Amino acid sequence: QVWAISFSRFPPNGVSGVVVISESHISTHTWPEYRYGALDIYTCGQDVDPEKAVIYAVDAFGAATSHVTEITRGIDEGDAIFFHSFVTWEEDLKKRKPAKDKKAKKKDKGRAQSGKK
Template sequence: MIIQGKHIIIDAFECDALHLNNITYLEALCNKAAMDAGMEVLNSYFYPFQPQGLTGFLLLSTSHLSIHTWPEERYASLDFYTCGDQDLTAQVDFLIRGLSTKKAMVYSMERGVSQPQLVKFNEMTAFDHLKEKTSQELDS
C-alpha cells in the first residue's frame, strides 16, 4: 500500500484583525480553498471564543483544514493536510491573501515517508495589493 500526503503549516502574521474574528468570512474562506482544490468537505465546525478569536475545522474526504486565530495579536495558524500528491500552492496563496496577511511562514512536508526528510520552508510577504481580489472571489 502506498501512503502519500502533503502537510502544510501556515503561520500568518499581521493579518486583518476583523477577518480573524469573523466566523462567517473564515468558514467561507476555508471552504472555498478546499473546494477549489477539488476536495470534498464532509463536515465543518467553527467555534468563536469570548471575547475574541476562533477555531475552525473542515473534515475533508482527503484529510483536514484547520484555523486558529488571535485577533488581538493579528495572528492566525493554519494546518492543511491532504492525501495524495496535490500541489496546494494556489490554496495556500488564497488563504494567506484572504487573511490580508503581511507576512507568512509556510512549512511543507510529505507524509507517509519512511525516511528522514527536510521540511520545506517559504516566507511570503506583501499581500496587501491582493486583498480586494480575494474578497471578490469569496463573494462569487
C-alpha cells in the same frame, strides 16, 4: 466531499475550527487581538497543488506576512518505510498582488500555513 465542519468562537474575537474533507482536512486558529492566525491544510493525493491553497488563504485573511512550513509525509521518494521532508520559508506579502482566479483556488487544497496581518 465535506465530511464535517466544526467552529468555535473564543473571546474576544478568536475562532478555531476544522473542516474534514475527503482525504484532507483544514484547521484554523485565530488571535485577532495579536493580528495572528494559524492555518493547517493537510492533503493526500498527487493531483493537488498545496501552494494554491496557501495563496488563497493568505489572500482571504489579508495577511501582510506569512510563514509557511511544508511537510511532505507518507510512503514516497523510494523509502520503503516512511518519508518525511520539511521546507520552511517566510514572505513579506505587502507588495504581492492577490491571485485573480478565486473560483479555481476554492477547489485547491494545501499543506500548512500561518500568517500575520
